[in-house]
Amino acid sequence: MVNQILFVVLPYLSAAIFLVGVLYRFILWMKAPVPLRIVTTPAPKTRRGVAWRMAGDVLWFPSLIKADMPLWAAGWTFHMLLWMVLLRHLRYFLYPVPGWVEGIQTAGLYAGYLIPIPLAALLIRRLATERNLYISILGDYFSLFLLLGISVSGFLLGVFFRTYIVDVKALALGLVHFNPVQVEVHWLFALHFLLVLVLLIYFPFSKLMHAGGLFLSPTRNQRANFEKRFVNPWDDDYPVSYNPENIFPPEKYSEMLKKPKSEDKS
Amino acid sequence: MRTPLPIPPLKTGASAHQKSYPAKTKDMIKVDLPKERAKDWKEVMLKKMAEVLDRNRSVRLYLESCVKCGACADKCQFFLGTGDPKNMPVARADLLRKVYNRYFTLGGKIWGKVNEAADLDEAMLQDWYTYFYQCSECRRCSVACPFGIDTAEITMAAREIMAAAGIATKYVTEVVAKVYDTGNNLGIWPAAWKDSCEFLEQDLKDTENIDIRFPVDEVGAEILLVPPSADNFVNIDTMIGYAKMFHAAGISWTTSTYCNEGGNFGMFLDYGNLKKVNNRILEAARQLKVKKVYWGE
């Protein structure tokens, strides 16, 4: 019964919440128009340039390098290791396993062993500096502890409590092909698996959505093609009108211009 | 070599007492805002906030995507100068974020405590008024942020929301009102503008013995020059510079008494006024039938 819930019901439920939630958030974001072309300069003038800028922001975090080096070191290391770990885990969901996934297996394993280090650094940094402690909220700690829990349990699974990998793969493939199978696994694996599901459920409701938000950020994804007219879609809702208290409305200016030059010294 | 300013220790409430002088009724009328704080200010503000969220992708996106990394925290000059933690850009945005969470997110509605939500009450409003008017909208924080989160846009949203309920500062509303009365931020009347231009013409003739014109309101000129109004008031060397340059280039130009101001304080108030102030440039250009506008600030 517990097995049924943990390995069948919950995975599908959390995957659904994750997908629907992320989609919903994206739709809410995209529905709102961008009224002003206020990109952070210096900004690229072309779409290709924007693509490069985005790629840089995703892969290299250039603004953090300038803003906060220690944060960059921890944050960048964490995100890159995370990529490695995620890609390595593809081997459980794909059959046959593609060559390149095989190729990064060893690197991915080590990435997984190392990933708690930058996470711990991020946590310590949050607690150790006054400013970061001040701005931190419950969700920040929750995300960090969740990720720490996942990575430490993963590390233990890989090094000390080796779970029977054939069963794990059967489980994952069964889920992917909508043909879930029942397997007996180590309790630590069950924990690792459960925490990942919690992460999936938590993701769309949390700041973890920054992963998607970055791509829509108007200060980063716009072009600096200021020479082209940019029209605010709701600009017409704000017609320009002068009230009687405004003593220099446009009509008065037209009158002034009509008068001969010498008279208009008023 | 970058030499960063020393980062001050947090001094809670260090600049809480520094409140901008509230707007005067006469100016509020001139900028088409409620004369005074609305009795149902909270409802008005929440309604405006819903509208602002629907109209600006950046606002919702930035409220929801901040990871509280703190990269922007020590980048704001108002924080560096005061040490007041609410002047850290992320904490400034949090003032709006908390209200947003409370009224516009499910988590904040049902379990505010764990979801960083707070009521829009008098204390919160006072914090908004204080700290959203201690932001110069310089956008330095957005350069530091890994996602380009622009606290200036959050500040603009908050001021727009407050303005809708009749809450604004004297400084900003007075300046905008002056633009509608005189065509510039400083309140220089058309006659004074012309006088100043004639004076400069005479002055150049007397001191440098050259005939250079400072045209005003000349219909059909090629270029409309919209300087910062201070250029014809205190920084007159700049004004002389423009005139000499146009003279040397042989280009016909003019200033306008209807619009002789490139700075737009509507930006610090709300969209309606931002547009109306900018519209004066267009209007002047149309009425003077110029081909181009040169516009500085």
Ligand code: SF4
């Ligand atoms: S935009 Fe505002 S919050 Fe950001 S650095 Fe400038 S003054 Fe500070």
Ligand code: SF4
């Ligand atoms: S730098 Fe950006 S993500 Fe980090 S705390 Fe500031 S606004 Fe939030």
